Amino acid sequence: MVETMNKTWFLACQVQDVPENGGVCVKVKDQQIALFHFARRGEWYATQNECPHRQQMALSRGMIGSQGEEPKVACPFHKKTFSLKTGACLSGDVEAIKTYSVMVKDESVYIFMESDEI
């Protein structure tokens, strides 16, 4: 059986719009996506902007870093940390966050989303 994938690359912003080793929030229709430029590793990550701990739209304002090899973001409110790769909570028992693929092409940054979410 072939699964049809209904996903597209959403143009979020330009590379220079995102601070190095920090994040910004991208508006995608009614959704908020946190986009991070992990410049130290030359990597980009995207997750939901809402921290599931107290439902605050804040992850894009959080500090990023690493735990062992795992890249992570810490919510500014109570410092719950989440893996930027898997979305799993690394500091206790909060549910995982959604993560998205990111592509950079010609200085533009794209996020891979369900087509009907855009």
Added chain:
Amino acid sequence: MKIIIIGNGMVGYKFCEKLIAKNPQGVELIVFGEEIRPAYDRVHLSEFFSGKTAKDLEMAPASWYEEHGIKLYMGDPIMHLDCQNKSVKSHAGIIETYDYLVFATGSSAFVPPIPGVEKDGVFIYRTIEDLEMMRDWAPKAKKGAVIGGGLLGLEAAKAMIDLGVSDTHVIEFAPRLMPRQIDEAGSKILQAKLESIGLHILTSTNTLEITGTDKIEGMRFQNDELLEVDMLVISAGIKPRDELAKSAGLAVGPRGGILVDSQMITSDPHILAIGECALYEGMIYGLVAPGYEMAEVAIATLLGSDKQFTGFDMSTKLKLIGIDVASFGNPFSTDEDVRSIVLEDRNKGIYKRVNISADGKMLLGGILIGDAEQYNMLLQTCKNQVVLPPNPEDIMLGSRGGESEGGAGVLSLPDEAMICSCEAVSKGDICSHVINGAENVEAIKKCTKAGTGCGGCVPMVKDIVNHTLKSQGIYVRNVICEHFDYSRQELLDLVHLHNLRSYDEVLSAHGHGDGCEVCKPLVASLIASLWNEMILDKGNDTAQDSNDRFLANIQKGGTYSVVPRIPGGEITPDKLIVIGEVAKEYHLYTKITGGQRIDLFGAHLTDLPAIWEKLIAAGFESGHAYGKALRTVKSCVGSTWCRFGLHDSVSFAIQIEERYRGIRAPHKIKGGVSGCIRECAEAQSKDFGIIATEKGWNLHVCGNGGSKPQHALLLASDIDSETCIRYIDRFLMFYIKTADPLTRTATWLNKLDGGIDYLRNVVVNDSLGLAEELESEMQKLVDNYVCEWKAAVENPEFRKRFSHFVNAPEEKDPTVNFEVLRDQKKAKAWN
């Protein structure tokens, strides 16, 4: 095996949690609870009035039961139990059969048969519903009373004070307060302390009648005296909930309680009882720790392993209205072969008593009031029969003066010593987990649950962890995190020596990995403390904690609060008007802060630069309320207006606040200047406090409000203004250079070898020859000051970061919601 649990209180919940943790196969769990919500923490019930919500007190949400396949019926008590057919029927008519039934019905408040108890305004203190009814009634009440001067009664009295019924009487039938836990002398000290905070205590008092028509108006006592009250809480003891067991024919005690044996089995072999409804050897155990132990035993019984309940130590420590009260072992013993040592300090409200064996070797029990710091150590010494030192009173007095034993006491405990009695974790358990890699308190909490109940054992757990690490040859060093193998002081020296100016440079030169939320703000603060450059420059913005990154304080809901500097608390009418206008224009909630300035809440990230521009145009600047930096220098009105004032405290406060504004430190810093000995600026509760004398100023340092208040200590007296500033320069710079991260000056001083005498030698007598260097370093920071708000609004690169959506910069976060409160707005509460 199908198990039904009747009762969903703390013990019923713990039974489920502990059983699930054992991961038993083929067990089906059904819980019937009478209350309309999942189990909650009744021990901390009074916190409901000091701001906690029902949700905060929850042990686990309803979804927890679902996730673990437990069927939970809330608000549905069991009405009928048929032991023959092993079935129960609930109020809603649900019929379930069981293989085993567990009673965890707990207890209800015991209400003495006083005529008039049914009147409006009379409450019991047991469930969240009781508390909600009290809360609704309290605004109408002026004079309150509590019947019962025991543990719960005093908790209820605290609740009354929290509810604003400040004129409250505590009525106790016995001749003293807390008759079960403490002796007469201790009771007197406790009573004096409670009276000093405004409670009225009546002991040996029997209530004959509650007067009033429909609503309570007063109480009549045995001496025919009348007390006018309009609110009464009865908290005179507990009554086991055994009515269902009784009607089903189970054996109960003559004064209530379901009879159980040491395996928690009742007179029916398929029915068990645990917690406050169970009667074991003639005793009801009205505390949570023995209830948890019973749950553990009941599970062992059901799963066929051997565990017996053999009674439980009723030692207890609690904080009553801010006063420590503890009793352990046998607190009262008056036998001939028992020697009691008593320490009584009426001035400070401290009472300590220890009972020791005649040969002076064993600790048998004791009482601590006003200061229970040694409770854990004493309890373990008593329980484990550790041989006492030659001067047994030492264990009661604790460490004296500057010499600290550094928790050496835990070393003498045997492995069986129970460290966490809520979760039954022994010293041996903790040690073996440390050896297996759980090398800090958080890790121990996670794998053993120790310290997750009442939390009283956490300091001991920490000592045990550190000692075990040391005994394993692991050098315990305060390194910053996995990315930096240095202490804060070591890293500060490196950053200074190598002239590093950005977080990334520091990480590349002296760290490894990619940093984290611990080392980023710490290093950013070090860089700021050394060079005082704009904190968002050189890519340091993403290393700052959220508040510093956006130069404002993030609040519930994701908006920010804005605090302009108002030095010394002095402000012109024009500036006040501007604050009002800005608040109106941007719909901000305004509140006067504790530091004599005005906080504007609820600003959208996008609006911050515009708000700052307006404030700057009116002559304001950043107040650094978001930073680990100088907050305010509070002042009294001083000699310009006050008839007692000796010097102009306001002018001096402004001069000092403007000198140290913006300087980053390991933690926030607060100052105060009082114009005379009356100390209206409360300067002795500040990191540095200056008080006018006839001859000049007295300088006090290292005071602290916060969770552990501490008075500032006198550093120098009768000094002139210039000397005072030089001493503060040296003091602050020395603190900035040597303190651990996130350590206030008070804690820093407490850890400083030699204490205030050493500090005075460094600052006043220049014993290290550092004075000149410290002063010039401070002067450099002062000279480098710029207002961060101004720098941020004037630089387009900084300014563009102040938007919520990168791809729609003009739009605000649509999820931000406010509610109305007293004609202003407040953030929407979170779940």
